[in-house]
Structure formats: structure tokens, C-alpha cells
Amino acid sequence: MPDDAVPGHLLDTDELGRTVMARNDEGWCAAIDPYHLRCTIYSQRPAICRQFSMGGDDCRTVRQDYRRQQHDLSTLFSPIHP
Numbered sequence: 706m707p708d709d710a711v712p713g714h715l716l717d718t719d720e721l722g723r724t725v726m727a728r729n730d731e732g733w734c735a736a737i738d739p740y741h742l743r744c745t746i747y748s749q750r751p752a753i754c755r756q757f758s759m760g761g762d763d764c765r766t767v768r769q770d771y772r773r774q775q776h777d778l779s780t781l782f783s784p785i786h787p
């Protein structure tokens with residue numbers, strides 16, 4: 706958004722030419738502290754993050770998708786019992 710002031714090293718350009726948050730090797734936002742799961746630029750976070758409602762419908766959908774992915778991965782790599 707025009708008024709966003711995110712540090713440039715945390716930005717990337719998507720396939721449509723839009724400016725987006727860069728992602729780390731695991732696909733998480735580059736601004737996240739992966740050990741504490743906190744935003745490292747909280748006071749400078751972009752407007753879309755400010756509008757995201759913790760515990761809201763979108764939040765719950767993202768959490769469900771993440772849990773589903775984790776479950777699928779654990780199933781994929783679990784030992785096969787005869």
C-alpha cells in the first residue's frame with residue numbers, strides 16, 4: 706500500500722509485478738522471527754497485516770491449512786507398520 710514503510714530488504718516482487726513481502730526458505734514472511742513467531746517489524750508492518758484480524762475467519766482458515774499441511778507431512782514421513 707502507498708503508505709507502507711517496510712524495509713526494502715524484506716520486499717520482493719511477485720509474478721504479477723506487485724510488491725509483496727519476501728519469504729524465507731520455508732515460505733514464511735521474511736519479517737518473522739521464526740524462533741518466537743513474532744513480527745520483527747511490528748511497528749512498520751504493512752497495512753494488510755494491520756487489517757488482518759487475529760482469530761478471525763481468515764486467521765482460522767490459514768491455521769487450518771497449516772495444520773492440514775503438517776498432518777499430511779507427518780503422514781507422508783511416518784513409518785509404515787505391517
Ligand code: SF4
Nearest residue numbers: 734736737744750754
Ligand atoms: S505481521 Fe506481516 S510483516 Fe510481520 S511477520 Fe506477519 S506477515 Fe510478516
